[in-house]
Amino acid sequence: MLASQDGDAAAHRVLLERLSRHLRAYYKGKLARIGRGPTEAEDLVQEAVLAIHIQRHTYDPNEPFTPWVHAIARYKLIDFLRRNRASVADVPIDEANEVTANDDHLNAESSFDLRRLLKLLPKKMQCAIVAVKLDGLSVAEAARRCRTSESGVKVNIHRGLKALAALIAQRAQT
Amino acid sequence: MKTDELITALSVNVEPVNRRLVNRSLGIALATGIAVAIGMTLVALGLRVDLATPRAVIFLFLKLVFAIGTVGAAAVYLARLARPGGEQRISPGLAALPFVAILLLAAVSLGQAPSSHWDMMVMGDQWLECLISIPIIAIVPFAVVIWAVRQAAPTNLVRAGAFSGLVAGGMSAMGYALHCTDDSLPFVALWYGGTIVLCTLAGAMLGPRLLRW
Known part of the structure; x- marks a missing residue:
């Protein structure tokens, strides 16, 4: 840990x-x-x-x-x-x-269908998570692809995962 | 989706995390909350005018000790409650200590005074102002504390909410003490203590709604 x-x-x-x-x-x-x-x-x-x-x-x-x-x-x-x-x-x-x-x-x-749930997130978060977590790019590469700063990518991943967790909780409800 | 896929995705480019983030957020919230409470009191109500008299200084000091003691003890518990499982390792009795102390002091001072003074000692001049001001001043500090607790992950939301309310109420009392001219221990025990407890109850009720993650 x-x-x-x-x-x-x-x-x-x-x-x-x-x-x-x-x-x-x-x-x-x-x-x-x-x-x-x-x-x-x-x-x-x-x-x-x-x-x-x-x-x-x-x-x-x-x-x-x-x-x-x-x-x-x-x-x-x-x-x-x-x-x-x-x-x-x-x-x-x-x-x-x-x-x-x-x-x-x-x-x-x-x-859960991760890719489908991802589409519900704001574009910036989507881009950061797909680039880093699914396509395995480095944070610097992701920043270039998503046209934002490196710290922006990190923030978007963190917020995006939180939003994703909330979406999963909502989805599990229906 | 398979769990393995999720784990693989989460394990790509793992960012190091700041272990002090929870405590740092709470520290920022405490500092901001106290500044806001004092600022609001000074702007909206004004500093008490009789601060030159030694009696006023002594009572201001006593009120501040009570309020700071409340905030300090509650903040220590809140730092634990904000983390998963934190509620299992604490016995929140210590947080009640400032209240027990002020009630004892109030009882002693009532005991020493003739009963004809009791009404004035308990009700003071401004009990209504105190009753209204402390919860109102506590609103912004409460919001800031809730923000800090949301940076973490409390697993007992009622208790985390209650302690957030307690901390906010204490910070508000710190500010209000600068204005309040009712100098008697029974007054402080009843109206300061009572309104802070009110803030705690409000926090306990709002906790499950505000702190879910």
């Missing part, structure tokens, strides 16, 4: 992979108890992974790491349950069955 806070990409990747496995077990267990499928668990895993990435500056190295992760996982679970209680009541029962049937089929893939 400390290495990822310092910007070590390889360590960050290992961290997120390892945490995603724990998160998957956690969410599958919790959601199975209320009769939700693995797709919803995977949605939550991705929401939590994204949150851990965006909020990685809030981890204080003087404190134990597990409670920090657990608090984020739990927060996202409660948020999910609150969002869904109302919307589940709105869905007719047959339709709800159909949704769960589909869920089993999709297995461990989430229902």
Whole structure:
């Protein structure tokens, strides 16, 4: 975690992979108890992974790491349950069955389409995220492509990911 | 989308983060909030005119100690509450200490005074002004504190909101103390303490709406 806070990409990747496995077990267990499928668990895993990435500056190295992760996982679970209680009541029962049937089929893939969600973001944020995170350009190259400064690219990535997290939360509601 | 794809995307060009950002934002918010509270008091209400008398200076000092103690203790907790899981490691009892102290002092001073003075000591001249001013002055500092907490990720929004309100109320009291001419401990305990508690409750109610992430 400390290495990822310092910007070590390889360590960050290992961290997120390892945490995603724990998160998957956690969410599958919790959601199975209320009769939700693995797709919803995977949605939550991705929401939590994204949150851990965006909020990685809030981890204080003087404190134990597990409670920090657990608090984020739990927060996202409660948020999910609150969002869904109302919307589940709105869905007719047959339709709800159909949704769960589909869920089993999709297995461990989430229902989010990153590229499609990205299109809903403001152009500047879109450009920065696509260039750096998906096309793998350096920040300097991305700045040239998006016609902005390097710090502009960094700010747009950070804001864009936050906006994306908000979009995912909204989308999961409907 | 597969989770692996998301992780791959997030792991490209990882920016180093500033671990001090949370505390720095809170520090900026504290400084700004206090400056705004004092500024608003001086501009809208004016400094108390009798500051030359030693009694006024002593009471101004006492009010400031109470307000600063409240803000200080609450800010320490808020710095923890702003981070995920912060609510698990704190027992917020210490934040109540300034209130307990002022209530004790108020009780002692009431005990020493004849009961015919009590009405004046508790109600003062300007209780209504105090009741209205402190929450109003607290609005901008509250907004600034909420901005700072939003830079982090609180996982108990009610409590983080309440402590934001407490900090804002304390900062507002710091400003209002410069104007207030009611010099009695029971007055400070009831009207300062009460309005700060009011700000805390308002913060607790607004927290879940303002601090979601």
